[in-house]
Amino acid sequence: GEEVAQTPKHLVRGEGQKAKLYCAPIKGHSYVFWYQQVLKNEFKFLISFQNENVFDETGMPKERFSAKCLPNSPCSLEIQATKLEDSAVYFCASSQSWQGVGYTFGSGTRLTVV
Amino acid sequence: GIQVEQSPPDLILQEGANSTLRCNFSDSVNNLQWFHQNPWGQLINLFYIPSGTKQNGRLSATTVATERYSLLYISSSQTTDSGVYFCAGLIYNFNKFYFGSGTKLNVKP
Numbered sequence: 376g377e378e379v380a381q382t383p384k385h386l387v388r389g390e391g392q393k394a395k396l397y398c399a400p401i402k403g404h405s406y407v408f409w410y411q412q413v414l415k416n417e418f419k420f421l422i423s424f425q426n427e428n429v430f431d432e433t434g435m436p437k438e439r440f441s442a443k444c445l446p447n448s449p450c451s452l453e454i455q456a457t458k459l460e461d462s463a464v465y466f467c468a469s470s471q472s473w474q475g476v477g478y479t480f481g482s483g484t485r486l487t488v489v
Numbered sequence: 490g491i492q493v494e495q496s497p498p499d500l501i502l503q504e505g506a507n508s509t510l511r512c513n514f515s516d517s518v519n520n521l522q523w524f525h526q527n528p529w530g531q532l533i534n535l536f537y538i539p540s541g542t543k544q545n546g547r548l549s550a551t552t553v554a555t556e557r558y559s560l561l562y563i564s565s566s567q568t569t570d571s572g573v574y575f576c577a578g579l580i581y582n583f584n585k586f587y588f589g590s591g592t593k594l595n596v597k598p
Contacts, residue, residue: 408586416526416590420587433585434585475520475579478586480524482530482532483531
């Protein structure tokens, strides 16, 4: 399709619970990017993939965050043992190239940790 | 990484007015994009503009790569233009976009 599909739109988790977010990139886009948008509009890069391979994971808090992009499945971002500060909107974007051609964002998943 | 500074941080316009948003980069970028986040949180890609000028309807953008800044022009603003405008720059060595903190625009009827 021509849109990046993110599910769920909203997710509420108690502190310490696991959260899993999904992203289906636009067909034909080889690159997937995850960003975290916190208060005051700040975007933090988390991780990117080229097909199923990690392209850049320099933004990932590795102790609790993990991500995958497997063939024929939506990409996923998983947070183990969520903390209050993980509350944010998580955006996925896909692109034809890592240089950003055709860069398109999904509508985001709002994660609230209570 | 790079620092991305956007100005003004907030802007209130009367419907029909024109405005210019600015984005400064601390280093030269290979790719620059403008995005609009509407009041519902949706992010829309407005322009891919590493250099030069582009126009799309009432919006246009100019990037002067040698001077490390980009401008977004909104003419005859409408209430639907409200939201937050982000610019983001990418340097090939760093493989990711760096976002500014946005300009929050409120267009009043």
